[in-house]
Amino acid sequence: MCDGWEITTIEGISDIVPKRLAKYNGSQCGFCSPGQVMNMHALLEQNEGNVSMKQVEDAYDDVICRCTGYRPILDAMKSFAQDSPDLKKTTTVDIEELGKTYCHKTGKRCHGECHPRKGQQLQIVGSDAVWYRPDTFDELFKILADNSGKKTRMVFGNTGQGIYNQELDMAGFDVLVDIRGIQGLYSVNFDPTVVLGAGLSITQLIDIFTRTQSTPSFGYLANIKEMLMRVAGRSVRSMASWAGNLMLKHLHPEFQSDVYVSLEAANVKLIIANSAGSNTIPISQFLKTDMTNKVIVAMEVPAMTDDYIVRLYKVAQRAENSHSFVNAGVRMKVDTNNKFLVMEKPCIVFSGISKDFIHAVQTETYLAGKSLVDPSVIQGALTTLASEVNPDPNIDAVEPSVAYRKNVAIGYLYSYILDVVGDTAKGIYRSGSTPLIRPLSSGQQSYDTKPLEWPLTEPMIKLEAIDQTTGRADYINDIPIEQGTLYAAFVISTVGNAKLQSMDPSKALSMPGVLKFITAKDIPGQNNCFSSIASEIPSVPEE
Ligand SMILES: Cc1cc2nc3c(=O)[nH]c(=O)nc-3n(C[C@H](O)[C@H](O)[C@H](O)COP(=O)(O)OP(=O)(O)OC[C@H]3O[C@@H](n4cnc5c(N)ncnc54)[C@H](O)[C@@H]3O)c2cc1C
Ligand code: FES
Structure with missing residues (x-):
């Protein structure tokens, strides 16, 4: 590796x-x-x-x-x-x-x-699996073809195993293909369109979006970047590819992928290849695409006029290093000079509701052509969303209740509308869209x-x-451990606050290599945790 x-x-x-x-x-x-x-x-x-x-x-x-x-x-x-x-x-x-x-x-x-060393394919035969590291897409597709019928898995940062540890466990595969050597996965092009390779890590994506967000028509990337900064922690983000994250979502549509909702809201296109050639698809088709023996090569990031308003939402236990309970991405084309009309069918996408619920299709259809400052429209949108958001109680054992997730999802849309209409909303409502931003920490001693x-x-x-x-x-x-080093281990009482009546170490002492069982009687002088301070805490219990 x-x-x-x-x-x-x-x-x-x-x-x-x-x-x-x-x-x-x-x-x-x-x-x-x-x-x-x-x-x-x-x-x-x-x-x-x-x-x-x-x-x-x-x-x-x-x-x-x-x-x-x-x-x-x-x-x-x-x-x-x-x-x-x-x-x-x-x-x-x-x-x-x-x-x-x-x-x-x-x-x-x-x-x-x-x-x-560059430009040389690697093959390592292990006791359980064969590892390959191709340098080109052609080599990759040949490996996949030569090993058809065997349990094969591509590996990039391998952080996915931290989430789906049984399914992606390397021990379960005959053939493992480390695709990080393929130079074609690392493209970063801005002309004529923005194309970013599938081998870029989430950290690299954040850096690129930070540099690009001030370019006209790419201002929306600032919001995407903020969401990506909440994915895992920096060390995982630096290993993890955005494409690997999308593939986890493909394998498990119920996965609360922050990357997926971000890229859906950004309306990116994915370039996907197999031995027959490559194909470009809108990300909205990705989860339904058969990915057998295919590789994500890159994404095309679109330019958007300023009337597209993109926002991302995540609620989790902590700001970072925590999976979303429910997350969402919303993109609407809004005429801010004409009653905040939604000019085309918007994109409202969620994760964490259920494996089948990705787009709030009914709410998207309802909002097209309507005014976001009309209270009856807002009410209608929230009611429509409430009727189609039905969280799966079994999505993940640690997720909060169905009622909580439903309310969070509805809250996101409400917050989005308040954000878009800005000062047009009454003052008492406006704070509903203000993001809570943690200031820099500081302390004094x-x-x-x-x-x-x-x-x-x-x-x-x-x-x-x-x-x-x-x-x-x-x-x-x-x-370094010297030859003949003795190891010691504490034998801990299985009952708290009890009186010790007797101890029988005979079974342990009969085991090969066990030399001694040490009790309070073996401690010379004071049986005390703190050598110089009078203490009532004995090192080992006497009774
Ligand atoms: C501790 C931890 C916290 C996390 N927190 C979050 C979080 O808050 N939000 C979130 O959204 N995600 C989170 N993740 C998920 C993380 O973002 C993904 O694990 C990561 O992006 C996967 O990328 P990878 O390069 O490691 O893929 P790998 O683990 O190497 O691969 C994952 C899958 O993708 C396939 N694959 C990889 N690259 C390609 C490609 N180019 N084409 C086709 N198939 C490919 C592999 O074959 C494999 O099936 C977390 C992960 C961990 C371990
Ligand atoms: S763990 Fe950080 S100094 Fe001890």
Whole structure:
């Protein structure tokens, strides 16, 4: 899978980010620190050192720290941002310096001279399956044809297995085809139409939409981008292709795909190929298209005049890293100068209702040609939607109730209409369309320090910080296991708040390799969790 890749680990980067994290006291146990550092290193490298505080905060939506707390970590990373008040206090990051990585062969600075192998198909025969990695579509279709009749699966980022873990489990396939080597999947063209390859990750799509949203006729991409930023977390988005997401929706139409509703609302066309050639279809036909031995090659993103108003909606447990309970995409062509008339049949698309309910077809038909400022039309649209939205109670065991999902779906349309009509709606209703936007987080730490008594109370970087943030700190798992090392495991009571009457370890002791059963009687001195503090908590129970 990694053949031809260049993999950068924390050992291969400069110490600019590690030092900054240490300086801001952003590591407590340090276990997560290399992950925090590499995340920032990648963000700076991708953006050539030019990031905003918001970008930093968005990039930290899934890098978990269980002990330090996020304030010092985010403070450290935001100090690299161009809009950070701390930027002047710290030295500006030198992207040249940051980008220098070290060669794993020579240990010296990498000058990018050895290029990864290209243009060679790979085949690896494993014990359970054969892996292929084609470089061209022709090679892919030949592999699929040669293996017809076998259980075959294409693999891109393989994040889909995190959702449908049994169905997409690699162990269930005879042939696995890693399609990431196919260069034709990565096209990014803007002339004459916008064509984006199926191999682009969701993160790359967000970047492209961010750059394109200010181009006339592509302003609507700003809303699509905001929705895509709520898909999973940054690490999944960076691995996951948008096409893989659509294929999950194709396999499971009940899947609450945020990507699908976004691209439906954007009215993209999909370029799909098989050995016979390629075909371009509107995304609205995709779920009904037979995808056997076919590959999504790219999408065509349309230009839209300003009278098309596109909005996306998602309600989930959290802002990121959480599946939608119900999501929606709405696109209407509205004449804002003439009673907000809906000029053509709109697109109102949902996920999370049921596997068969994708478009609110009756509501779409009802609204065509009607005025969105007519209260009877609004009432009629909401009533029509209520009659056709019938959430499946069995869609997913963890989903909220049918009544909740139905109300959320109706609320989306109401919110959309309020948003479109803007000031025309009465003041008391307008807040119904205001999105809740979380501002940048910030925090402060204050502590007493008496400079006259320094070094007592003097703030300083803790001694082990730089070892932790450079990944040099050793943890138990890093210590090599010596020959003859003994392992210990706690035997835990199965009953809480009980008195111990007797223990019989004979069964365990009769097992090969078990040497000793240690009880409170074996502890010399005080049987106490805290060596120096008088405590009533024994290390192991005596009774
Ligand atoms: C933790 C987690 C959280 C997630 N959260 C969200 C979320 O909030 N919202 C949301 O919408 N999604 C979410 N997802 C889904 C995620 O977006 C998809 O798993 C991802 O986009 C799939 O892309 P992939 O490249 O990893 O595909 P893979 O897993 O490699 O493939 C998935 C399927 O697509 C097929 N396939 C891949 N590429 C192509 C192609 N070009 N042509 C034809 N078939 C292809 C594969 O054969 C396979 O059947 C989440 C996933 C995870 C793991
Ligand atoms: S887990 Fe982040 S420092 Fe301990």
